[in-house]
Amino acid sequence: MKRRIAFVVVAVVALALIALGIRLGDPETIHRFSAQI
Amino acid sequence: MSSRGKGLRPFRVGQILFGIAINAYILAYVQHKIIYSGILKSIPEPILNCYGGPLSVFACPLGSMQQIIGIHQIPWLPLGAFLLVGIVVGRMACGWVCPFGLWQDLLAKIPFRRDPGHRLLIALGRDPERWRWVALGLVAGITALIGVALTLVLKAHWHRIFLFGWLPFNVLALLIAIRGKMDIPEKMWLGGFLAAIGLSLLVWLKLGASFGVVAGVAAMVLLGLTGRWFAAVFAAAAGLLIVLAGPALHLGHLSGGLLALVVVVLLVALVLVLDRVVKLTLPATYLKFAFLLLVAVVVAYKVREPWFCKLCPQGTLEAGIPLVLWDPQGGLRDLVGWLFYTKVTILLLVVLASMSIKRPFCRLICPIGAIYSVFNKFSLLRLKVDQTCNTCKLCTRVCPMDIEVHRDANHLECIRCLECKYACRPNSVQVKF
Numbered sequence: 001m002k003r004r005i006a007f008v009v010v011a012v013v014a015l016a017l018i019a020l021g022i023r024l025g026d027p028e029t030i031h032r033f034s035a036q037i
Numbered sequence: 038m039s040s041r042g043k044g045l046r047p048f049r050v051g052q053i054l055f056g057i058a059i060n061a062y063i064l065a066y067v068q069h070k071i072i073y074s075g076i077l078k079s080i081p082e083p084i085l086n087c088y089g090g091p092l093s094v095f096a097c098p099l100g101s102m103q104q105i106i107g108i109h110q111i112p113w114l115p116l117g118a119f120l121l122v123g124i125v126v127g128r129m130a131c132g133w134v135c136p137f138g139l140w141q142d143l144l145a146k147i148p149f150r151r152d153p154g155h156r157l158l159i160a161l162g163r164d165p166e167r168w169r170w171v172a173l174g175l176v177a178g179i180t181a182l183i184g185v186a187l188t189l190v191l192k193a194h195w196h197r198i199f200l201f202g203w204l205p206f207n208v209l210a211l212l213i214a215i216r217g218k219m220d221i222p223e224k225m226w227l228g229g230f231l232a233a234i235g236l237s238l239l240v241w242l243k244l245g246a247s248f249g250v251v252a253g254v255a256a257m258v259l260l261g262l263t264g265r266w267f268a269a270v271f272a273a274a275a276g277l278l279i280v281l282a283g284p285a286l287h288l289g290h291l292s293g294g295l296l297a298l299v300v301v302v303l304l305v306a307l308v309l310v311l312d313r314v315v316k317l318t319l320p321a322t323y324l325k326f327a328f329l330l331l332v333a334v335v336v337a338y339k340v341r342e343p344w345f346c347k348l349c350p351q352g353t354l355e356a357g358i359p360l361v362l363w364d365p366q367g368g369l370r371d372l373v374g375w376l377f378y379t380k381v382t383i384l385l386l387v388v389l390a391s392m393s394i395k396r397p398f399c400r401l402i403c404p405i406g407a408i409y410s411v412f413n414k415f416s417l418l419r420l421k422v423d424q425t426c427n428t429c430k431l432c433t434r435v436c437p438m439d440i441e442v443h444r445d446a447n448h449l450e451c452i453r454c455l456e457c458k459y460a461c462r463p464n465s466v467q468v469k470f
Contacts, residue, residue: 003415010120013120014120018117018121021113021117026113027080029101030081030114031076033088033100034089035088
C-alpha cells in the first residue's frame with residue numbers, strides 16, 4: 001500500500017514537472033539545440 | 038513458441054522496433070539534409086539516442102538536460118520525464134528501448150576467446166596471478182611505444198597523446214591484465230577515484246576545461262576501478278608530468294618542481310590512505326552516478342557545454358562517424374580534430390569491452406541508466422522471486438547485466454528484459470504491478 005501511495009505521489013510530481021517544463025518553454029529550448037549540429 | 042524457447046524475445050523485438058522508430062528519418066539521405074529539425078525534436082525520448090544523428094527523430098533526454106543546465110536553467114521537462122518513466126517501469130527502457138543497449142547485446146554475441154593468456158600460462162606451468170603483472174607491464178610498455186610513435190608521426194604534444202590516446206587505451210588493457218578475465222571489478226576505490234578528480238582539476242588548470250574533462254573521464258574509470266598501488270603510482274607519475282609539462286602553474290608560493298613534489302605526495306597519500314588503510318570502496322557500478330553528477334550536471338553548468346554528449350560513444354556511433362563520412366553539405370570533415378579522435382577511441386574501447394563484458398557502458402557509465410536505476414526498488418513494475426526458487430542460478434547466467442536475480446530481483450542494474458523469467462525452469466520469477 002505504501003508503495004502504491006509513493007507511486008501516485010511521484011507520478012503526480014513527475015507530471016507537474018513536465019507541465020511546468022512545457023509552460024516555461026523547455027520544448028522550444030530543446031528544439032533549439034537538438035535541431036542543429 | 039515456448040516461453041523458454043530460443044526464439045526472439047519480446048524485449049529484443051522492442052529494441053529493434055524502437056531503434057527503427059526513433060531513427061527513422063530516412064528523408065535525410067533522400068533530401069540531403071544533415072539532420073531532422075521538425076517539431077518532434079522538441080520531445081525527449083526515454084533513452085540515450087543522439088539527436089545529432091542524421092536519422093534521429095526525437096531529442097536525447099540527457100543532451101536536452103545538459104543543454105538546459107548549460108544556459109543555467111532547471112531542466113524541468115527532462116527531469117519530469119525521467120521521473121515518470123522511472124516510477125512506472127524502473128530501468129525497463131534500458132532493456133526494451135535503448136538502441137545502444139541492443140548494440141552492446143549484439144557485440145556480446147561475437148565469439149571471443151576469453152582470457153587466452155590465462156590458459157597459455159597454465160599450459161606453461163606458470164602462476165597466472167603473478168604473471169598478470171608482467172602482462173600489465175608489457176601492455177604499458179607497448180602502449181607507451183605507441184604513444185611515442187604517435188607523437189613523432191602526428192607531431193602532436195606528447196602530453197596530449199598521453200592523456201587522450203595512451204590513457205584511455207590502458208583502461209581496457211588494465212581490465213584484461215588485472216582481472217585475468219574480462220569482467221568489470223566489483224568495487225570502485227574511493228582513493229583512486231578522488232585522485233582521478235584531482236588529476237582532472239590539474240589538467241583543467243593547465244590545459245583548459247576540455248582537456249580536463251576528457252582526462253577526468255578516462256582517469257575516473259582507470260583509477261577508480263584499479264585503486265590501491267597502481268592508482269597511487271599512476272596518479273603520482275601523471276601528476277608529476279602534468280605539473281612539469283605545458284604552461285607554468287602557480288598555487289600560492291608553490292610552482293615548478295616544488296609544486297610537482299607537493300602534488301605527487303598529496304596524490305600518493307590520498308590513494309594509499311583511503312585505498313590501503315581505510316579501504317573505502319563502493320560498488321563499481323556506482324561510477325555512472327559520478328558521470329551523471331560530475332560530467333552531465335557540474336561540467337555542463339560550469340562550462341555551458343554538453344560534455345557528456347561530446348564524448349558519448351553512442352553519439353559517435355550514430356552521429357559523429359556517419360556525419361563525417363557522409364558530409365552531405367561539405368565542411369564537416371574540416372572540423373575533425375583531437376576531440377573526434379578521442380570520441381572514436383572511447384567508442385572503440387566500448388566496442389572491444391562489449392565483446393566480452395556484458396553491457397559495460399550501461400553498467401559503468403550511462404547517466405540515464407543511473408537515474409532509472411534509483412527507481413528499480415519502488416517502481417510500479419517489479420520482479421519477484423517466489424518460494425519455488427531452487428537457487429540453480431540459471432537466471433544469473435542468462436542475465437545481460439550479470440545480476441544474481443534470485444538474491445535481489447529488483448537490483449539497481451536490472452533492466453527488466455525478463456530473460457531470467459524465460460530461463461527459470463520452476464517459473465519462480467514473476468512480474469508484479
